Amino acid sequence: MSATFHHCLKLNKLMDRKFVLIILVATVISGVGFYILDSQKSEEAEEQKEVAVRNLVESFGEQLEKVSLQAPEEQLRESLQEHYSDFVAPELLENWAENPLQSPGRLTSSPWPERIEVDSIEKRNATSYRVSGRIIEITSVEKTESGVAAERDFDLVVEKINGNWLIANVSLGDYIEPDSIVYHNTEYGFSFRLPDSWENYSIIVDNWEGREPGGPIVERGPLIKIRHPAWTSENPRQDIPIMVFTLSQWKDMQGGDLHIGAAPINPSELGRNEEYVFALPARYNYAFPLGWQEVEEILRGDPLTTEELGKENEKRLCGAFDFNEFPVGEIYEGEISEPDFETNQAALTFRTRIREGVREGTNFAGHYTVIEWGCGTGCQAHAVVDVKTGKIVSFGLPSVWGADYKIDSFLLVLNPYQNLPVPAGSYYEETKTSYYLMRGGELRLVCQEPLVGE
Numbered sequence: 001m002s003a004t005f006h007h008c009l010k011l012n013k014l015m016d017r018k019f020v021l022i023i024l025v026a027t028v029i030s031g032v033g034f035y036i037l038d039s040q041k042s043e044e045a046e047e048q049k050e051v052a053v054r055n056l057v058e059s060f061g062e063q064l065e066k067v068s069l070q071a072p073e074e075q076l077r078e079s080l081q082e083h084y085s086d087f088v089a090p091e092l093l094e095n096w097a098e099n100p101l102q103s104p105g106r107l108t109s110s111p112w113p114e115r116i117e118v119d120s121i122e123k124r125n126a127t128s129y130r131v132s133g134r135i136i137e138i139t140s141v142e143k144t145e146s147g148v149a150a151e152r153d154f155d156l157v158v159e160k161i162n163g164n165w166l167i168a169n170v171s172l173g174d175y176i177e178p179d180s181i182v183y184h185n186t187e188y189g190f191s192f193r194l195p196d197s198w199e200n201y202s203i204i205v206d207n208w209e210g211r212e213p214g215g216p217i218v219e220r221g222p223l224i225k226i227r228h229p230a231w232t233s234e235n236p237r238q239d240i241p242i243m244v245f246t247l248s249q250w251k252d253m254q255g256g257d258l259h260i261g262a263a264p265i266n267p268s269e270l271g272r273n274e275e276y277v278f279a280l281p282a283r284y285n286y287a288f289p290l291g292w293q294e295v296e297e298i299l300r301g302d303p304l305t306t307e308e309l310g311k312e313n314e315k316r317l318c319g320a321f322d323f324n325e326f327p328v329g330e331i332y333e334g335e336i337s338e339p340d341f342e343t344n345q346a347a348l349t350f351r352t353r354i355r356e357g358v359r360e361g362t363n364f365a366g367h368y369t370v371i372e373w374g375c376g377t378g379c380q381a382h383a384v385v386d387v388k389t390g391k392i393v394s395f396g397l398p399s400v401w402g403a404d405y406k407i408d409s410f411l412l413v414l415n416p417y418q419n420l421p422v423p424a425g426s427y428y429e430e431t432k433t434s435y436y437l438m439r440g441g442e443l444r445l446v447c448q449e450p451l452v453g454e
Contacts, residue, residue: 050121053129053158056165060087061116064135067105076100089159089166104135104154104172110302111137111149127160128168135172139302149193150175183226184329186307187366187410188244188440189273192226193303200229203330205388208243208281210258219249219258222441223281228291237291240298243267243279246440250277270299273306276440321435321447323409331407332367337390344392347383354392358385364405364412365438368393372403382414384443394443400431412436412443 063083071079077097084093096103106112118133137150153173158165181194183201194201204227210219226240243260245253252258253266260267260282267279280299285292339358341348350373357371364370364384371383375398382397397403401419405412414434435447 046123050123050129052165053121053131054118056087056158056167057118057131057133057156058116060084060167061113061135063087064104064113064116065106067103069100069103069105069107073097087167089161089168092168092170102170102172104170108305110305111139114138114143116154124157129158131156131158140300185224186327186329187438188222188276188278189307190242190271190276190278191305191307192240192242193301193305194226195298198226198228202227202229202231204239208260210249210253210260213256213259219252221245221249236289238285238289238295240295241281241284242270242304243281244440245277245279247272247275247277250279270304271306278304278306321411321413323406323411326410326437328366328408328410330366332362332388334388336361336387339385339392340390341392343390344395347392347395350381350383350395354383354385357383358387358390362387363407365410366408368438370403370405370412384412384438386441391441393438393441397436410438412438 066083067076067079069076080093080097080103084096088096104113113135115136116133117136118131120132122130122132124130132153132155135152135154136148137152138147139149152175155171155173156167157169159168160166161168181196181199181201183192183194183203185191204225206223206225207220208223209217210221212218222244224242224244226242228237228239231237231239249258250269250272253260265282267281270278270280272278285295336358339347339351339354341351347354353373354371358369360369362369367386367388369385369387371385372380375381378400380399380402382394382399382403383392384394384397385392397414399414401415403412403414404416404418412435414436415431417433432448434445436443437446438444
């Protein structure tokens with residue numbers, strides 16, 4: 001009986017241990033289950049936050065084309081408030097109203113910002129995310145046929161403010177170089193976008209002529225032709241012709257005081273900046289050469305964009321002007337023309353030196369040559385000649401300490417600082433360093449300051 005009792009006691013203890021073990025296992029499993037469930041809920045909540053942030057940013061991107069950053073101040077404020085207030089923190093919105101160029105939006109009629117593509121979303125804390133991506137810009141071509149005209153990087157911060165996700169900070173990056181080919185003309189200030197098939201295009205520079213009604217030729221201007229790489233003399237293709245007018249020439253033409261060509265209609269405007277109007281000749285494709293339909297399609301895509309030439313008018317020290325700031329798009333390598341002394345008869349007095357200098361070839365601003373000769377102690381004179389046309393753009397520019405210029409820049413400096421001896425001495429106190437820019441075939445003085453302190 002005692003043995004039976006002990007056996008039952010051992011059995012009860014064993015069963016108690018199993019029960020405890022079962023309870024422990026159940027507790028652990030339950031805890032793990034709750035942990036997994038809680039983690040899943042946490043992950044779902046995080047995913048929901050990221051979805052909300054992404055939706056906010058993408059919806060904001062749909063508003064960008066509606067806000068013109070070139071609008072008058074009061075109109076811009078109203079537009080920012082109307083289109084951005086549901087997406088942007090009030091403090092940032094007010095900052096953009098004061099500094100519109102820091103805001104994303106529509107800068108030109110074409111291309112324009114169509115959408116935002118989000119590349120990454122990074123959690124900063126429970127109520128803040130960093131978002132990186134690209135602003136996608138298009139023209140009418142991409143709208144019809146798909147594609148991208150331009151892309152711009154951005155980084156922004158989205159925060160939970162008063163219960164709502166709002167954009168609290170935006171940093172705009174540089175434009176990403178598009179896949180398409182772009183012809184840049186820095187002399188007149190415009191760019192022209194071309195399809196990939198125009199790679200290795202060439203530029204032909206000609207002139208248009210304008211007459212008084214029923215009278216002689218009174219005006220001329222550049223006619224820039226973009227030529228397809230497959231063009232040959234045996235199989236010519238349609239060029240893309242761009243006429244360049246000064247604002248006064250364009251006004252005279254529209255007023256009927258200047259007739260261009262034989263067509264009864266005027267050239268059509270492609271774009272303009274603060275100095276020039278760019279236009280398409282009337283009936284430019286009247287002969288319907290090979291490729292005219294392609295050119296028509298290119299022109300429908302608003303491919304020309306203008307660039308301001310106003311850097312030289314900014315208030316700043318002359319020494320801040322830099323050759324790299326005014327680059328030349330391409331260097332002329334064609335036949336050199338003899339100097340045309342009809343364009344500047346005063347230059348005949350130094351015709352031998354000028355002819356010799358021109359024959360040495362281009363040394364300034366892509367297709368010009370600067371010629372220097374002595375005029376006494378501490379005195380030099382200069383002429384500037386267009387080697388393509390022979391036009392004598394400038395004659396007799398004086399200097400004491402020479403000139404500085406480059407073949408690939410539109411900037412020319414007379415009496416540059418690096419040529420100044422130290423100490424200069426009082427003899428040269430009236431001498432000035434002069435900065436000139438080649439603009440539209442004319443040499444313009446844009447800045448001047450004392451060589452030594454006055």
